[in-house]
Amino acid sequence: MSKITSFFGKVVSEMxxxxxxxxxxxxxxxxxxxxxxxxxxxxxxxxDLGISEAFRWFLSL
Structure with a gap:
């Protein structure tokens, strides 16, 4: 339990x-x-819209 208390004490100090x-x-x-x-x-x-439109155009050829 003292490790936890020590940890939070150090946290408060750093904050x-x-x-x-x-x-x-x-x-x-x-x-x-x-x-x-x-x-x-x-x-x-x-x-994304440009690339999608380019693929649609390419696939429609």
């Missing part, structure tokens, strides 16, 4: 050392991540 982002930074990072995800989803959708 106090963490440099947490400020609200402004967190908002900026969140917007960057979400916009990147949306951009990549749209990009790969367009690529």
């Amino acid at each position: 106090r050392k963490v440099s947490w982002p400020k609200r402004k930074e967190l908002t900026r990072y969140t917007v960057i991540v979400l916009s990147t995800v949306v951009f990549m989803a749209l990009f790969f959708t367009v690529i």
Whole structure:
């Protein structure tokens, strides 16, 4: 039981050392991540549709 208590004590100690982002930074990072995800989803959708259309065209020859 003392190992578990020691472990959680060390976890709390390390969590106090963490440099947490400020609200402004967190908002900026969140917007960057979400916009990147949306951009990549749209990009790969367009690529997938293009490749699918190319295969349909090739197979119809």
